[in-house]
Amino acid sequence: MATPRCACVDLYWIPLGAGGKSVRFNGIVYEAVAAALNHRSRYDLYHSALVIDLSDGRYTVEMTPVSDGTGDGRGVVVEGPVGHRRLGTFRLFRYELRRWRDGVVPDIDLAVESPITITNEAMAARRVFDTLPLVPALTWGRDELHTGDMWNCNSIISWALTTAGLNAGNVALPPRGRAPGWDAGIAVALRGADV
Numbered sequence: 758m759a760t761p762r763c764a765c766v767d768l769y770w771i772p773l774g775a776g777g778k779s780v781r782f783n784g785i786v787y788e789a790v791a792a793a794l795n796h797r798s799r800y801d802l803y804h805s806a807l808v809i810d811l812s813d814g815r816y817t818v819e820m821t822p823v824s825d826g827t828g829d830g831r832g833v834v835v836e837g838p839v840g841h842r843r844l845g846t847f848r849l850f851r852y853e854l855r856r857w858r859d860g861v862v863p864d865i866d867l868a869v870e871s872p873i874t875i876t877n878e879a880m881a882a883r884r885v886f887d888t889l890p891l892v893p894a895l896t897w898g899r900d901e902l903h904t905g906d907m908w909n910c911n912s913i914i915s916w917a918l919t920t921a922g923l924n925a926g927n928v929a930l931p932p933r934g935r936a937p938g939w940d941a942g943i944a945v946a947l948r949g950a951d952v
Contacts, residue, residue: 763810764810764811764812764877764878764882764883765809765810765876765877765882766808766809766810766874766875766882766918767807767808767809767871767872767873767874767875768805768806768872768873768914768928769805769806769862769868769871769872770804770869770870770871770873770930770931770934770936771804771805771862771864771865771868771871772801772803772804772867773802787937791937800933800934800935801931801933801935802934802936802937803869803930803931803934803935803936804910804911804936805910805911805936805939806818806862806868806910806914807819807914808865809856809882809885809886812879814858814859815858815859816858816859816886817855817857817860817861817862817865818854818855818856818857818914818917819854819855819862819910820852820854820855820897820909820910820913821852821853821855822839822851822852823836823848823851823852831853831855831860832856832857832858832860833854833855833856834854834856834889834890835853835854835890835894835913836851836894837851837852837854837894837895837896837897838852838897839852839896839898840896840897840899841896841899842896845896852910854889854913856886869934870929870930870931870934873928873929875918875923875928876923881921881922884921884922885917885918885923887921888916888920888921889917891920892913892917893916893945895912895945896908902941902948904940904941904944904945905940905944906937906941907937907938908938908941908942908945909937910938911937911938911939911942912939912942912945913942914942915928915938915939915943916942916943916946917946919942919946920946925939925942925943925946
């Protein structure tokens with residue numbers, strides 16, 4: 758007899774650019790500028806991803822660039838523009854949100870202080886899963902809704918957790934870590950249908 762699968766939602770903090778030099782370099786430059794403008798110390802930047810275990814399988818949740826036109830095979834549930842809404846007509850300037858059964862998050866083995874179990878309640882895990890196709894397809898890197906923070910991968914994760922009734926504001930970051938966009942997702946979720 759098969760062992761029943763536990764339902765849970767685990768969050769992973771992956772160092773920004775862990776798998777590539779360009780993203781890492783750009784993140785370092787971005788954080789240096791942000792720190793200088795805000796007269797504060799620099800922090801390590803993190804990208805978030807989820808793993809959702811449900812009775813019917815394990816799903817990875819991550820925002821990534823659109824790699825090709827076959828998103829169904831990667832569990833793509835939302836696509837949005839990068840940089841500027843008009844640029845989003847070109848695949849190079851689009852992101853996708855994956856809710857991928859048996860999927861892979863390439864750099865998950867480099868995650869820091871992870872996984873963090875957000876919930877191990879089946880109904881809460883299902884709510885997070887079910888909210889993902891409803892994520893607003895806002896422009897990555899912009900603050901279109903004037904939250905004071907840009908929309909990005911962290912926004913999507915915090916939006917889904919908050920919309921599912923979980924307290925994303927209490928999720929701990931690694932020491933000396935920062936997750937740009939996290940607060941934007943919470944703020945947009947709390948606005949509800951006004952988005």
